[in-house]
Amino acid sequence: xxxxxxxxxxxxxxxxxxxxxxxxxxxxxxxxxxxxxxxxxxxxxxxxxxxxxxxxxxxxxxxxxxxxxxxxxxxxxxxxxxxxxxxxxxxxxxxxxxxxxxxxxxxxxxxxxxxxxxxxxxxxxxxxxxxxxxxxxxxxxxxxxxxxxxxxxxxxxxxxxxxxxxxxxxxxxxxxxxxxxxxxxxxxxxxxxxxxxxxxxxxxxxxxxxxxxxxxxxxxxxxxxxxxxxxxxx
Numbered sequence: 480x481x482x483x484x485x486x487x488x489x490x491x492x493x494x495x496x497x498x499x500x501x502x503x504x505x506x507x508x509x510x511x512x513x514x515x516x517x518x519x520x521x522x523x524x525x526x527x528x529x530x531x532x533x534x535x536x537x538x539x540x541x542x543x544x545x546x547x548x549x550x551x552x553x554x555x556x557x558x559x560x561x562x563x564x565x566x567x568x569x570x571x572x573x574x575x576x577x578x579x580x581x582x583x584x585x586x587x588x589x590x591x592x593x594x595x596x597x598x599x600x601x602x603x604x605x606x607x608x609x610x611x612x613x614x615x616x617x618x619x620x621x622x623x624x625x626x627x628x629x630x631x632x633x634x635x636x637x638x639x640x641x642x643x644x645x646x647x648x649x650x651x652x653x654x655x656x657x658x659x660x661x662x663x664x665x666x667x668x669x670x671x672x673x674x675x676x677x678x679x680x681x682x683x684x685x686x687x688x689x690x691x692x693x694x695x696x697x698x699x700x701x702x703x704x705x706x707x708x709x710x711x712x713x
Contacts, residue, residue, distance in 0.1 A: 488609040489585070493563050495666045496540070500565035502661040504541055509656055511701065515631075518700055518707060519547050519602060522629045525709050530554045532597035535621060537586045537614075538562075538604025542570035544631075545579050548600070553578075558591075560584045587613045594623045601630045606677045615690035622712045628692055633674040634683070634699070634706040641702050649674060649704075680706035 496503070507515050528534070528548070532555045536545040539559035549557045557578075561567050562585040571581055584590050586601070587610055599618040608614045618628050636645040649671030657667025678686065680697050683706060687695040692710030699706055 485609050489562075492607045495663075495669060496563040497565040499657075499661045499663050499666050500541065500563065500569045503566065503569070504543065506656060506660050506667070507543070509660065510653055514701060514705075515543070516547075518631050518705060519544050520551075521698075521700075522600065522602075522631055522707050522709070523548055523551055525707070526598050526600070526627050526629050528552050528555060528598060531556070533595065534558070534598040534600060535560060535589070535591060535596045537589065537599060537601045537618065538607070540566045540570065540602070542573060542576060542579060542581075544600055544602040546570075546573060546575050549575060549578050556580070558582055560586070560589065562586065587617060589617045589621055591621045593620050596621045597623060597626050599626070599628050601632075603632055605630055605632050605683065606673050611678070611683075611686055612690065615686060615692075619690050619692065619712060624712060627709065627711045628687070629707070629709045631705065631707050632683070633670075633677060633704055634680045635675050635677060635704075637703045645702060645704055674704070680708070683708060 534548055534555055535558045537560050539545050539561045542559045545557050545559035558580045560582040564583060567581050567583060570576060586604055586608055599622050605611055636642050653671055654664045654667045658664035680699055684695050684697050687708060687710045693713055695710035697706050697708040
């Protein structure tokens with residue numbers, strides 16, 4: 480699955496997330512032992528949102544990040560954008576979803592005006608796109624001058640004494656949970672495979688800088704397997 484490129488990869492990812500949409504949120508909580516909630520809150524704190532900010536959540540899925548932003552900043556305008564219809568459909572049924580604007584759109588070709596957003600965020604998007612530089616270029620384009628970008632994503636385990644335990648979690652525990660809860664072990668085999676083949680936190684930070692973002696920084700969480708990145712547009 481992870482060897483697919485371009486449109487084939489995009490089609491595979493779209494189909495996969497469509498299949499697991501109904502169990503996606505539950506499995507996220509199980510796989511991370513609920514820590515994904517803390518990561519989203521940390522990212523939101525780092526973005527220093529003004530009360531009436533316009534925020535675009537790209538690859539929003541079922542809206543975890545978008546809904547949390549709206550909950551913490553009720554006067555903000557939040558747009559949740561994702562290219563998988565089934566994920567958006569589940570998200571629109573969640574509590575508070577009526578206060579968020581939902582859009583079906585591809586993260587590598589966003590239908591938003593240049594310079595329209597105060598913040599552009601993503602949660603577990605970049606690992607899944609067929610073209611990371613183009614995706615970051617789109618996020619940069621949509622941001623106004625002085626706007627901020629932020630992302631949460633998985634990052635390959637570092638080569639230390641924890642690696643065998645992390646690989647056991649990735650390659651045994653996660654597919655087992657996927658089979659048990661979602662009935663789809665293949666989708667949750669893709670997750671660890673795509674994590675190990677994705678950019679390191681350092682290389683992803685470099686990709687943000689290459690897209691034009693300034694003051695790029697990141698923090699590792701979950702024993703180094705999660706990267707929270709941020710930056711701003713001059």
